[in-house]
Amino acid sequence: MKYVLMFAETEEFAQRLAAMSESERQEEFARVGEWFAEHAAHITHHTRLQPHHTATTVRLTGDQAVVTDGPFVEGKEVVSGFAELDVADLDQALAIAAAWPGCPVVEIRPLV
Amino acid sequence: MDHGRERAHGELTRVLREHAGRLTASLVHVLGDFAAAEDVVADAVETALRRWPVDGVPDHPDAWLLTVARRRGLDVLRRRTVYRDKLARLDWPPRGDPDDRLRLVFVCCHPALPRAGQIALTLRAVCGLTTAQIAAAFLVPEATVAQRLTRAKRKIAEAGIPYRVPSDAELPDRLDQVLAVVYLLFNEGYLTSGGDRSQARDLADDAEWLAAQLAWLMPRRAEVLGLLALIRLHQARADARFTPGGDLVLLRDQDRGRWDRAAIAEATALLERAAALRCPGPYQLQAAIVAVHAEAPAWEATDWFQITVLYDMLLALAPSPVHRLNRAIALGHTPPPHGGPAAALAALDALTPADRRALERYPLLHATRAELLRALDRPRAARAADRRALELATNPAQQALLRQRLTWD
Numbered sequence: 001m002k003y004v005l006m007f008a009e010t011e012e013f014a015q016r017l018a019a020m021s022e023s024e025r026q027e028e029f030a031r032v033g034e035w036f037a038e039h040a041a042h043i044t045h046h047t048r049l050q051p052h053h054t055a056t057t058v059r060l061t062g063d064q065a066v067v068t069d070g071p072f073v074e075g076k077e078v079v080s081g082f083a084e085l086d087v088a089d090l091d092q093a094l095a096i097a098a099a100w101p102g103c104p105v106v107e108i109r110p111l112v
Numbered sequence: 113m114d115h116g117r118e119r120a121h122g123e124l125t126r127v128l129r130e131h132a133g134r135l136t137a138s139l140v141h142v143l144g145d146f147a148a149a150e151d152v153v154a155d156a157v158e159t160a161l162r163r164w165p166v167d168g169v170p171d172h173p174d175a176w177l178l179t180v181a182r183r184r185g186l187d188v189l190r191r192r193t194v195y196r197d198k199l200a201r202l203d204w205p206p207r208g209d210p211d212d213r214l215r216l217v218f219v220c221c222h223p224a225l226p227r228a229g230q231i232a233l234t235l236r237a238v239c240g241l242t243t244a245q246i247a248a249a250f251l252v253p254e255a256t257v258a259q260r261l262t263r264a265k266r267k268i269a270e271a272g273i274p275y276r277v278p279s280d281a282e283l284p285d286r287l288d289q290v291l292a293v294v295y296l297l298f299n300e301g302y303l304t305s306g307g308d309r310s311q312a313r314d315l316a317d318d319a320e321w322l323a324a325q326l327a328w329l330m331p332r333r334a335e336v337l338g339l340l341a342l343i344r345l346h347q348a349r350a351d352a353r354f355t356p357g358g359d360l361v362l363l364r365d366q367d368r369g370r371w372d373r374a375a376i377a378e379a380t381a382l383l384e385r386a387a388a389l390r391c392p393g394p395y396q397l398q399a400a401i402v403a404v405h406a407e408a409p410a411w412e413a414t415d416w417f418q419i420t421v422l423y424d425m426l427l428a429l430a431p432s433p434v435h436r437l438n439r440a441i442a443l444g445h446t447p448p449p450h451g452g453p454a455a456a457l458a459a460l461d462a463l464t465p466a467d468r469r470a471l472e473r474y475p476l477l478h479a480t481r482a483e484l485l486r487a488l489d490r491p492r493a494a495r496a497a498d499r500r501a502l503e504l505a506t507n508p509a510q511q512a513l514l515r516q517r518l519t520w521d
Contacts, residue, residue, distance in 0.1 A: 001272040089274035090224060091282070110271050 001110060002044070003085045003093045008077040008105040031101040039085075039096050046083035077105050084111070122314075124164055129321060131174045132157050132240025135181060137212035142202055143195050146219060146275060147265040150237050152185035152199075153177070157240050159184070178202075213238070214277050214329045217322075221290040222273050229264035230293050232257050238325075239318045249315050250300070287330075291339050291395065294322050298343050302350075320347055327382075337386035338396030341379045345402040348375035359512050364411040376406045394430040397422055416446040433467040434474070441480055444487070453487040460484070475504040 017025065036043060055071040071078060080103055087093050090108070097106045132153055139149035156177045170176040182199050189195040220233040235241040235249075243261065247254040267273065278286040301315030323340040330336050352366040383399050401422045408414040423439035437460070444456030460481060463471070471477040478501035485494035505511045 003272075090222075090272045091274050091276075091278070093272075094224070095282070108271075 001087065001089060001093075003087065003090075004109050004111060005083045005085060005093070005097055005100075006079050006107040006109065007081040007083070007100070007103050008107065009080045009103040010077055010105065013104050028102075035099060035101055036083075038099075042085050042087050042092075042096065044084045044086050046081070048081040049079065052078040052080075120165065124161070124169065125314075127169055127173050128157055128160060128240040129318065131177055133213055133216060133238040133325075135174065135177050136237045137216045139181065139185075140216065140275060141212050143198055145195065146268050148185075148189060148192070148195055150233075150265065152181045152188055153240075154236055154242070155184045155188065156181040158242055161242065211277060211329075213325065215275050217290055217326070218277055218286060219268060219273060219275050221286075221293050222268070223286070223289050224271060224273055225264050225267060226260075227293070227296075229260045229267075230289070231297065232260045233264045234293055234322070235297070235318065236261060239322065241318070287333065287335070290326065291335060294319050294326070295339060295342075295395070297322070298346075302346060316343075316347065316350075319343060332389060334386045334389040334391040335393040335395050337382055337389075338393060338399050341383040341386060342395055342399035342402060344375060344379035344382070345399055345406050348372040348379060349406065358508075360507075360510055363405065368410065371406065376403075379403070380407070392425075392429070394426060397426040397429065401426070414445065416442050417450050420446055420451065433463070433470040436463060436467055437471060437474070437477055437480065444480075444484055453484045457481070457484045457488065473504055475501040475510065477501075478504065 017028070020028070036046065052071050055069075057068050057070060057072045059066045059068070085093055085096060087096070090110075093108050097108055100106055135156070136149055136153045139153060140146050143149050159180050160173075160177060164170070182202060185199045186196055189199065217234065217238055220237055221230045225233070231250075232246055235246050236243065241249075243257050244254050247257045250257070277283075297315050298319035301317065301319060320340075320343045323336070323343050326333075326336045327340045349366065349371045351372075352368070352370040353361055355361060379399075380403050383396065383403060386396050386399075401419055404415055404419050404422070419442040420439060423435060423442055427435050427439065440456045440459040443451040443459055444453050445451065446455075448455075460477075478497045482494045482497035482501065485491075485497060502511065502515060
């Protein structure tokens with residue numbers, strides 16, 4: 001089955017990352033790189049998003065397209081990237097997500 | 113319900129419970145589709161509940177249920193030829209092994225399902241309750257339960273929740289979910305939280321049955337044995353908990369002659385078997401606490417110090433505001449120098465703001481304060497605490513008890 005993991009960052013996470021020294025930050029990135037390498041066989045595609053202040057939302061109501069600045073939900077958790085998995089079932093996807101060393105929230109959605 | 117009918121109903125319930133889960137498990141195995149299997153068995157259970165009271169329980173209830181499930185299944189699954197063919201070829205007894213039922217339990221209690229869905233699904237698929245019976249037991253509309261079941265089954269199918277026993281690495285976490293569901297069912301049945309439940313299915317009994325099945329399927333999991341021991345230690349004293357009029361009797365006032373000593377001894381032996389596996393956990397410790405009570409010949413002879421120590425161990429493993437409150441209660445009964453009412457009140461006053469917030473709407477906190485304040489000769493503060501407890505109590509038996517205490521003063 002195919003799933004998408006949606007990675008979400010929180011403000012605390014961003015602050016923690018910002019407070020790190022350059023070498024600490026490199027270590028964090030290295031751990032994320034290891035995770036991608038370890039699960040490469042199951043990861044069919046992945047991508048990272050630019051920070052959420054770059055987001056623009058278009059709302060299509062009636063025949064109008066209303067363009068606003070910012071993400072569609074102003075929440076504490078902001079989606080920062082995606083990875084598409086091809087695995088046997090939800091439990092396998094959960095196990096891979098549970099080992100994710102990056103941002104603190106991961107949503108798992110099956111693909112149609 | 114009169115006595116004869118109630119007994120007959122209990123018998124019916126037991127027979128259905130014994131066979132419905134097994135049949136669901138084998139059908140999931142055969143059909144490879146959880147929702148379809150669950151549907152046809154639920155339908156067969158409904159039919160049995162209509163027919164058996166009239167025709168009597170058949171000699172082979174399992175074969176009877178399978179026949180009805182198959183006939184009904186062929187009808188329900190009209191448009192799904194794959195399942196129809198599989199069902200049509202199905203022989204008695206259906207293939208399947210004990211593990212099938214374990215898979216069933218683990219899929220029903222999967223952490224990706226909401227707790228209410230886990231509970232409804234477990235009761236229906238494993239224990240053979242009808243949607244109406246679940247609704248009556250939890251005092252929620254039948255449509256709500258039906259919706260929880262539908263959503264849970266859709267999620268299982270669409271999110272790809274697998275039908276299997278978790279691997280050794282996943283098992284501890286996944287087992288926690290299963291045990292939490294069983295424990296919650298037991299509590300719901302043991303201390304029903306409001307309303308007239310005389311017509312409701314006995315959830316405490318269903319929980320005991322579930323725990324016994326799990327203990328049989330996983331005899332080397334200490335916490336499974338611990339939970340079964342805990343439930344049985346409570347059940348052994350169930351008769352003494354209420355007056356004939358339905359009023360709650362406090363532990364201290366219970367007629368210990370009505371406790372089932374043989375059942376207590378058996379449950380204690382079970383707990384010792386669990387302890388021998390050397391993997392302590394919250395259920396074993398709670399069972400140990402109940403065992404100290406159950407083994408005391410009289411309220412005055414209770415080893416409160418031992419109970420306080422067990423609560424300390426429990427809090428180290430599973431910190432919880434309710435356990436902290438219970439520890440304070442035990443401390444209040446422990447004779448000086450280790451305890452006493454003043455020490456207990458101090459422990460309650462020392463609760464963290466977070467614990468206090470969690471317990472604020474819990475009647476037992478206020479009832480306990482009242483009791484301690486009364487022991488410390490502060491009757492006015494005690495009455496205020498009792499009144500607060502009464503405002504919060506939702507269980508009629510609890511309310512009656514608190515009301516009585518207010519009148520006595």
